Amino acid sequence: WLKESDKTNAKRNLEHLYKVIEESGLEEYQYMKRTFKNWEKEILNSFLSPYTNGFIEGINNKIKVIKRMSYGIRNFKRLRNKALYSLI
Structure with missing residues (x-):
């Protein structure tokens, strides 16, 4: 359908x-x-276009998981680098 x-x-x-x-x-x-x-x-x-934002939602979810796993990191730069490295 x-x-x-x-x-x-x-x-x-x-x-x-x-x-x-x-x-x-x-x-x-x-x-x-x-x-x-x-x-x-x-x-x-949504039936007019075959495109979705699933890829971006996946990236957002991955970053949220990294934030949860990195609870306690005090240095924002380190957290940012960890998130960016995971997207490679």
Whole structure:
């Protein structure tokens, strides 16, 4: 659905998903439906371009892990160098 769909198919599939959620009657799915409705414009726009920011998110995650593992380093320059070295 995500790889083979365009914006119009995605809209149709989202509407179908909303209908299935309504028929399920489960409160947890109602919360998910509200979230999808709030972000519907952005979700549908994601079908216009094949690009993602996954690579940058991966770099950010790696830096956050390094920061957690380096708790106690007092020298910012050392922490910066450690983060930059890990990205090589």
